[in-house]
Each structure stands twice: as C-alpha cells, then as structure tokens.
Amino acid sequence: MSNYTKKQVSDLVKGTLDWETVHLMLSMPKDKDRYKLYMEVLQENVSYDDKILLAVGPHLNIVESAKDQEIIIKCDCGHEFGHYSKNWKLGALIYVRDSVEKMKEVYPELMAPDTSWQVYREYYCPSCGIMHDVEAPTPWYPVMHDIEPDLKTFFEWLEMPAPAKI
Amino acid sequence: MNDLTNPVEVLGIDAGGTMTDTFFVRADGTFVVGKAQSDVDEANAVLTSSADALAHWDKTPEEVFPQMVTCVFSGTAMLNRVVGRKGLRTGLIVSKGFEDFHRMGRAIQCYLGYAFEDRLHLNTHRYDEPLAHIHDTRGVTERVDSKGGVVIPVRLHEAREAARELIEQGCKAIVISFLSSYLNGTHERAVRDVCLEVAKEMGVKIPVFASVDYYPVRKETHRTNTTLLEAYAAEPSRAILANLSDRMKDIGAKYDVRVMASHGGTISWKAKELARTLVSGPIGGVMGSRYLAEQLGYENVACSDIGGTSFDMALIVKGKVSMHQDGDMARLVLSLPLVSMDTIGAGAGSFVRIDPYSNSLKLGPDSAGYRVGTCWPAGGVDTVSVTDCHIILGYLNPDNFLGGILELDVPRARQCVKDQIADPLGMSLEDAAAGVIELLDLSLRQHLRAMISAKGYSPSDFVCFSYGGGGPVHAYGYTMGLGFKETIVPAWAAGFSAFGCATADFEYRYDKSTDIGITKDSTTADKQEAVDTLGAAWKELADKVMEEFKINGFTEDDVTLTPGYRMQYLGQLNDLEMNSPLTQIGTPEDWDKLVATFDETYARVYADAARSPELGFGVTAAIMRGSVETKKPSIPSEPDAGPNPPAEAITGTRPFYYGRKWVDAKLYKMENLLPGNRVTGPAVIESDATTYVVPTGFETWLDGHRLFHLIEVE
Numbered sequence: 001m002s003n004y005t006k007k008q009v010s011d012l013v014k015g016t017l018d019w020e021t022v023h024l025m026l027s028m029p030k031d032k033d034r035y036k037l038y039m040e041v042l043q044e045n046v047s048y049d050d051k052i053l054l055a056v057g058p059h060l061n062i063v064e065s066a067k068d069q070e071i072i073i074k075c076d077c078g079h080e081f082g083h084y085s086k087n088w089k090l091g092a093l094i095y096v097r098d099s100v101e102k103m104k105e106v107y108p109e110l111m112a113p114d115t116s117w118q119v120y121r122e123y124y125c126p127s128c129g130i131m132h133d134v135e136a137p138t139p140w141y142p143v144m145h146d147i148e149p150d151l152k153t154f155f156e157w158l159e160m161p162a163p164a165k166i
Numbered sequence: 167m168n169d170l171t172n173p174v175e176v177l178g179i180d181a182g183g184t185m186t187d188t189f190f191v192r193a194d195g196t197f198v199v200g201k202a203q204s205d206v207d208e209a210n211a212v213l214t215s216s217a218d219a220l221a222h223w224d225k226t227p228e229e230v231f232p233q234m235v236t237c238v239f240s241g242t243a244m245l246n247r248v249v250g251r252k253g254l255r256t257g258l259i260v261s262k263g264f265e266d267f268h269r270m271g272r273a274i275q276c277y278l279g280y281a282f283e284d285r286l287h288l289n290t291h292r293y294d295e296p297l298a299h300i301h302d303t304r305g306v307t308e309r310v311d312s313k314g315g316v317v318i319p320v321r322l323h324e325a326r327e328a329a330r331e332l333i334e335q336g337c338k339a340i341v342i343s344f345l346s347s348y349l350n351g352t353h354e355r356a357v358r359d360v361c362l363e364v365a366k367e368m369g370v371k372i373p374v375f376a377s378v379d380y381y382p383v384r385k386e387t388h389r390t391n392t393t394l395l396e397a398y399a400a401e402p403s404r405a406i407l408a409n410l411s412d413r414m415k416d417i418g419a420k421y422d423v424r425v426m427a428s429h430g431g432t433i434s435w436k437a438k439e440l441a442r443t444l445v446s447g448p449i450g451g452v453m454g455s456r457y458l459a460e461q462l463g464y465e466n467v468a469c470s471d472i473g474g475t476s477f478d479m480a481l482i483v484k485g486k487v488s489m490h491q492d493g494d495m496a497r498l499v500l501s502l503p504l505v506s507m508d509t510i511g512a513g514a515g516s517f518v519r520i521d522p523y524s525n526s527l528k529l530g531p532d533s534a535g536y537r538v539g540t541c542w543p544a545g546g547v548d549t550v551s552v553t554d555c556h557i558i559l560g561y562l563n564p565d566n567f568l569g570g571i572l573e574l575d576v577p578r579a580r581q582c583v584k585d586q587i588a589d590p591l592g593m594s595l596e597d598a599a600a601g602v603i604e605l606l607d608l609s610l611r612q613h614l615r616a617m618i619s620a621k622g623y624s625p626s627d628f629v630c631f632s633y634g635g636g637g638p639v640h641a642y643g644y645t646m647g648l649g650f651k652e653t654i655v656p657a658w659a660a661g662f663s664a665f666g667c668a669t670a671d672f673e674y675r676y677d678k679s680t681d682i683g684i685t686k687d688s689t690t691a692d693k694q695e696a697v698d699t700l701g702a703a704w705k706e707l708a709d710k711v712m713e714e715f716k717i718n719g720f721t722e723d724d725v726t727l728t729p730g731y732r733m734q735y736l737g738q739l740n741d742l743e744m745n746s747p748l749t750q751i752g753t754p755e756d757w758d759k760l761v762a763t764f765d766e767t768y769a770r771v772y773a774d775a776a777r778s779p780e781l782g783f784g785v786t787a788a789i790m791r792g793s794v795e796t797k798k799p800s801i802p803s804e805p806d807a808g809p810n811p812p813a814e815a816i817t818g819t820r821p822f823y824y825g826r827k828w829v830d831a832k833l834y835k836m837e838n839l840l841p842g843n844r845v846t847g848p849a850v851i852e853s854d855a856t857t858y859v860v861p862t863g864f865e866t867w868l869d870g871h872r873l874f875h876l877i878e879v880e
C-alpha cells in the first residue's frame with residue numbers, strides 16, 4: 001500500500017499530477033487515506049458548507065445538506081438538484097443538438113453524426129449555466145440515469161460511519 | 167608471465183544507469199572487473215571504472231590502453247534519452263494527409279512494456295509523446311502504390327516550403343518517411359536532396375534522413391519511428407562516443423571503439439545507422455552466453471540475468487540465438503532485428519507491499535533501483551525492497567554492500583520490514599522477509615519455466631547460465647526443482663554483460679523487405695525473376711555493409727558476407743529467418759535450394775507434419791550480414807587444485823536464515839577459491855561485485871574456467 005500527500009491528490013483532481021504517479025495510483029490498491037484527502041480537496045473547491053460524500057461530475061457532488069441532513073446532489077455554485085436517488089438530469093436545463101446546423105457548431109461538416117441516428121443532449125445548471133454532462137444517444141432514447149450509488153455499502157467498505165439519512 | 171607475453175587485449179564496457187562496469191581480459195583469459203558510479207560525462211565514468219579494474223593488476227589505464235586491441239561499449243544513455251524525450255528536435259516530412267500517423271502510433275504502443283495487469287486495464291493505457299511534434303510535421307503531396315508504382319508525382323515545391331519552415335522553427339534534423347517508400351525510394355530521395363539544398367541556402371548544416379536510405383522495410387510506423395530515432399537519439403550519442411574515443415586516444419589507445427547493437431553484433435561508433443545500438447546491455451549477456459557455450463560445448467542454454475529492476479531471459483538452441491524481426495524498445499515499435507528476449511519487471515530491488523484486499527505480499531511493479539531500499543537511509547526510500555530482506559536474513563553483507571561504498575542501517579530495515587510486512591501479516595520478522603524472497607524466486611521460476619515450455623522445450627534440455635548483479639544471489643531460488651541439466655554461475659557474473667560485448671563479432675546487418683512469391687503454378691521464368699530480385703536486394707545490402715566497413719578502413723578482402731532471407735509458406739503469418747545455403751544466386755535451380763533449406767528449417771522448428779509446401783513459398787525479406795575478424799577474450803583455463811578450498815578463501819561465518827531457521831553460513835572470498843574446490847551449503851561466496859548464495863541442500867564447485875556449477879543435492 002502506498003501513501004500520497006494531499007498535494008498529490010489535489011494535483012490528481014486538477015489533472016496536473018505527473019503520469020508516473022498517476023500510473024502507480026491506478027495500478028496499486030487504494031491507500032486508506034485517499035477518500036478523506038479526496039473529499040477535503042473537493043470541499044476546498046466549493047463555497048458551500050454541506051459535507052461532500054461523493055463526486056458525480058467535475059462540478060457536481062452528492063452532499064449531506066447542512067440544514068436538514070438530507071442527502072442531495074449539488075452544483076459547485078450551490079444549486080440543488082434534489083435527492084441523490086433521483087436522476088439530477090431531470091432538473092437540469094437540456095439542449096438537444098438534433099440538426100445538421102446545430103452539429104456544425106461543434107464539429108466540421110461531415111464529421112458529425114447523422115442526427116436521425118444520433119443526437120447530443122447537453123445538461124446545464126439552471127443557476128450558473130455550467131455544463132454538467134453530454135449524452136450521445138439515439139433520438140428516442142430516455143434520459144440516462146448514470147449513477148445510483150449504494151451509499152450504505154460504500155461507507156461499510158470505507159469502514160466509516162455513514163450519514164444518518166442514507 | 168610478463169606484459170609482453172600476456173598483454174591486456176580486450177575491454178568490454180557496460181555503462182548502466184547506476185554503475186559503469188569495465189571488463190579487462192589478458193591474452194591468457196585472466197580478467198579483472200572494475201566499477202564506477204555512472205557520470206553525465208560517460209568518458210569520465212569509463213576511465214574511473216578502468217582505473218578501478220586495472221588497480222587489481224597494479225596497472226593504470228595509461229600503461230594498458232596502448233597495448234589493447236579491442237574495445238566494445240554498451241550503454242543506456244541513448245535509451246534514457248528516448249524514454250525521457252530529451253533528444254534532438256526533429257522535423258518530420260510525410261505523405262500529405264498522413265501527418266497524424268506518427269503521433270497516433272500503433273495501438274500496441276499504449277501498453278508495450280507494461281506489467282500484465284496494466285496491459286489488461288484500459289485506464290492504464292497511455293500514448294507517450296511522439297518523437298516529432300505535430301507542429302514539426304509537414305505533409306508533401308505524393309503517392310507510391312503498394313507495387314511501387316508512382317500514382318501522384320512528388321510536388322517538390324511543397325517539400326522546399328516544408329524544409330524552410332521546419333528549419334526556421336528550430337528543427338535540428340529532418341526525417342522523411344513516405345508510404346511504400348521501401349518499394350520505390352525516388353520520392354524520398356528527391357525530397358531529401360531538396361531539404362539539403364534548402365539547408366545550404368539558409369546557411370545551416372543539419373542532417374537529413376530518408377527512411378529508404380536506412381530502413382527500407384514495410385510497416386510505416388515501425389520504419390518512421392526507427393528513422394526518427396536515428397536523428398532524435400543516435401546523433402547526440404555519436405557526439406558522446408566521439409568524446410570517449412578521443413579521450414582514449416589521448417592516453418594512447420589505438421583501437422576503434424565499437425558499440426553493441428540489437429542484432430547481437432557490434433558496430434563502429436562511426437556507423438551510419440547507430441539507432442540499432444539503442445538497447446545493448448542485456449544483449450551483451452546473451453552474446454557472452456553464446457560465446458561461452460560455443461567454447462565449452464554446451465548446445466542449449468537458458469540465459470538468465472537478474473538486475474535491480476528486471477529479469478531478462480533468452481534461449482540459445484543448438485548454438486543459435488533467435489531473432490525478432492520487428493523489435494520494440496522504449497515502448498516504440500521499430501524496424502530493427504533484435505535478439506529475442508523475455509523480460510519481466512521484477513528484480514532484486516523490487517518494492518514489497520501488502521495488498522490490503524487479499525492481505526498478501528505484492529512485488530513491484532516499481533523498484534528502488536539505485537536507491538537500494540530502506541536499509542540505505544541516504545537513498546530516501548521508505549518502502550521495503552527485496553534487498554532489505556536479503557540484508558536482514560544474512561544473504562548480503564551489510565558492511566560490504568557493493569564493495570562497501572554504501573553505509574547501510576540494518577536496524578532501520580528491520581523496523582520497516584516489521585511495520586510494513588511482518589506485523590500486518592502476523593508473522594515473525596524473519597519468516598516475513600523469507601516469504602518475500604520465496605515469492606520473488608517463485609515468480610522468476612514460473613516465468614523461466616513458461617518461457618521454455620512456450621517454445622516447445624523442456625528445462626531438462628538446457629543448461630542455465632545465471633549472471634547479472636543479482637543472478638548469483640537468486641540462482642538457487644529460481645532454478646530449484648526446474649530440472650535444468652546444470653546451473654552455471656560465472657565468477658565474473660557482475661561484469662558478464664561487459665564481457666559479452668567483448669565477445670560479439672564486429673558485424674553489420676542490413677535488412678530489406680521483399681515481395682517474392684512462387685507457387686506450384688509458377689514458371690521457370692517466374693523463378694528466374696524471383697532469384698534476380700533477391701540477388702539484387704542482396705547486392706544493395708552488401709554495398710551498404712561494405713560502405714560501413716570502409717569507414718573503419720577495411721577492404722572487401724577483410725569482410726565475410728553472409729546472405730540470409732526470411733521465407734514463409736504463402737498465406738501464413740509467420741516467417742522464418744535463415745542463412746542462405748548459397749552465397750551467390752542466379753538460376754531457377756537456386757530457388758529450389760532456398761526452398762529446401764526453408765523446408766528443413768521449418769520441420770526442425772515446428773514439425774515435419776506442419777510443413778505446407780502446397781501453399782507455395784514467399785520471401786519477405788533479404789538479409790545481409792558482414793563481419794571482420796576481431797580479437798575476443800580467451801576463457802581462463804586453470805589447473806585443478808582439489809576439492810578443499812585454501813585457507814585464504816575461508817573468511818568466517820555469518821548467521822543466515824533459510825528453511826525457517828537461523829544457521830551459520832560459511833563465508834568464502836570468491837577470488838581466492840581455486841578450480842576443483844567444492845563448497846557445501848549453507849555458504850555464501852563473496853566478492854566486491856557480487857554475492858553467490860549456496861543454501862542448505864545445494865553444493866557448488868568451481869571448474870578450471872572459473873565457472874561455478876550449482877548442484878541440488880536433495
């Protein structure tokens with residue numbers, strides 16, 4: 001087992017950690033401190049006080065709400081998407097690229113998919129406008145629910161006390 | 167004997183990342199090994215190491231260098247330059263529309279050289295930086311088809327513009343690599359001349375490399391990588407070797423320095439194609455094994471070399487070393503013939519950790535390398551390494567580690583092994599450390615067995631040679647129970663790669679892809695054409711070989727040319743390499759002789775029944791090797807002095823943990839043992855450069871050639 005510093009975990013999150021260290025981190029069993037350091041780094045990057053439990057996107061976290069201890073999904077800006085067991089995308093602003101014209105804004109002509117086969121669905125925060133996710137499904141496909149974490153088991157694995165309202 | 171009748175004739179150099187070894191041999195085969203810490207200035211390290219070696223004979227480099235006749239160098243500097251991407255900034259000109267193929271690379275390059283688990287898992291796959299940056303890449307309109315025909319003539323005004331831009335941007339060399347250029351090199355050569363012209367007009371002097379002049383072979387990623395290495399990595403090495411050569415000449419050397427190359431021969435440092443010396447150290451050991459085997463009459467040898475970070479294995483079958491046509495090195499696919507070797511990333515310096523999920527020991531994949539382990543606080547390592555376990559258990563002498571140049575802290579190592587390994591596993595300190603060594607030995611043993619059986623052989627057909635810094639420590643462990651005919655540890659194991667370099671031929675080898683196919687429906691005229699094509703390729707390659715030898719002042723009378731070819735049954739994927747039964751070819755009957763040789767070789771390598779002559783025969787490559795006579799080290803030959811070691815060889819005892827208990831191992835000084843002496847385990851035979859461990863259940867005897875034979879007695 002290895003030990004990494006908070007600086008290294010912070011660089012990992014920022015994407016500036018050197019490849020040799022990243023490679024070792026990927027190949028080796030996780031160090032005991034990693035979750036704690038990772039959450040500390042994430043917490044320092046947001047302005048709210050609610051405790052971060054898990055990241056679901058670069059600017060989207062599952063947190064324990066400071067006001068009522070509910071477990072919710074929250075944008076870095078503070079916007080709340082609701083209970084973590086629900087699909088946060090249903091509360092996002094959605095932009096669908098479903099025509100040649102809209103595709104041309106992101107890819108050169110003839111290098112984008114045929115929109116009768118595949119569309120892009122972009123999900124934005126209603127408060128700050130940051131893009132949280134992009135899906136590339138067939139046009140009729142339902143909104144995808146990417147992650148439904150089993151937080152109870154997760155905290156058992158971590159051998160840490162779980163938040164009350166899981 | 168005096169200096170006149172027994173001069174020092176041969177020098178082999180192995181300039182590794184940490185240590186620079188030198189190996190001097192006298193005419194009668196007696197030798198000395200020297201060590202020095204490697205230096206940015208390689209010439210310094212070589213001279214320091216030489217002084218260290220020659221001090222054993224009370225000599226200095228100034229006295230000895232003028233009498234020497236041969237010097238062979240191998241080193242890791244070029245490889246490190248590639249791995250660290252610290253080469254010469256090189257511009258790349260390719261067929262227009264294919265500017266990205268070099269940086270995309272072959273998919274295999276994203277996991278080459280990785281441990282097995284990391285090959286399987288996509289998240290660890292990664293593409294290294296390309297050798298030439300995309301901003302230093304230009305496309306020129308042109309196209310040659312797969313038969314060598316010109317489809318689009320080359321637009322030279324584009325080449326002119328490209329060359330000017332690349333030079334203005336700061337490129338210090340230009341490489342040209344077009345599609346299918348191995349079939350028709352006119353476009354590449356025309357662009358090469360334009361680049362040279364432009365450079366001249368701009369008043370700069372830069373080298374220009376057309377792939378067809380160097381590696382006229384199929385597979386453009388391989389060919390482009392290899393030609394790029396010529397510019398990117400080999401040119402800087404040439405300057406370093408020139409410096410080494412000058413420094414040696416300053417103190418009276420009269421020989422030309424040669425460099426070990428991937429094909430197993432040595433070439434001059436002045437050679438046009440120097441990239442083939444990229445990997446040389448481990449190949450030196452294989453060549454040394456082949457030479458020893460040939461001199462002493464061993465037909466089949468399993469070569470094993472264990473260093474601090476890796477375990478390298480190779481097989482010699484019926485005196486022959488097998489070759490890879492497209493070797494890979496430094497995670498790059500290359501068009502270089504390479505001595506076949508299997509390498510695993512576990513060595514004497516591997517780190518040891520506990521896997522928290524399975525609560526079991528895990529070795530590597532990283533290693534302490536020159537930082538040794540927790541036993542050397544100055545190295546700054548706080549993770550336990552295999553070396554720590556060896557120190558704790560009495561395998562290695564902490565007071566004379568690497569000849570005593572490092573001061574070790576054994577209590578610290580004991581504490582680290584206790585905290586990190588023994589306590590979590592609930593074992594005693596000794597059993598935990600012994601478990602680490604057993605695990606490493608088991609893993610090496612499995613790889614050695616797998617390599618031999620994968621090629622269809624059994625260990626009982628082989629003699630195992632064990633060398634490298636860690637070989638003699640582990641030889642008993644990784645050969646135990648495998649059933650080798652014999653296990654042999656040369657007394658000069660630590661300098662064996664340097665020795666091996668000195669035994670290699672002065673030999674150039676050039677390859678050229680060919681597309682020749684003859685079926686049972688082919689006519690005599692077709693065979694004539696096939697023979698003419700192969701003959702012309704041999705002629706072209708022979709000219710290249712001669713061109714190289716002329717640089718060193720040899721004439722055609724000095725050079726022995728050996729033509730070869732790679733042949734396959736048409737439609738099969740694998741081809742076989744062999745020497746031609748004929749030195750000249752010219753008639754359709756000659757074709758039948760080439761085919762007969764292939765048929766016999768195929769039956770020997772695979773099986774008689776696997777032969778498929780009904781498919782027809784193809785020649786995929788022409789090969790030409792040329793060599794000249796060189797002075798090689800003699801193998802020492804000393805008289806038998808009986809089984810009992812002399813008093814001056816016996817140096818005491820040391821507590822040694824083996825088989826779950828502490829025992830007193832007898833200690834011997836390796837240099838003072840005499841031929842015929844027998845030593846029964848538990849014993850540790852020590853010299854400055856290496857430690858040879860003979861545990862309970864083993865015995866060893868030294869023969870007249872200073873080779874130790876290790877025997878399992880139970």
Ligand SMILES: [Zn+2]
Pocket residue numbers: 075076077078079125126127128129130
């Ligand atoms: Zn937001």
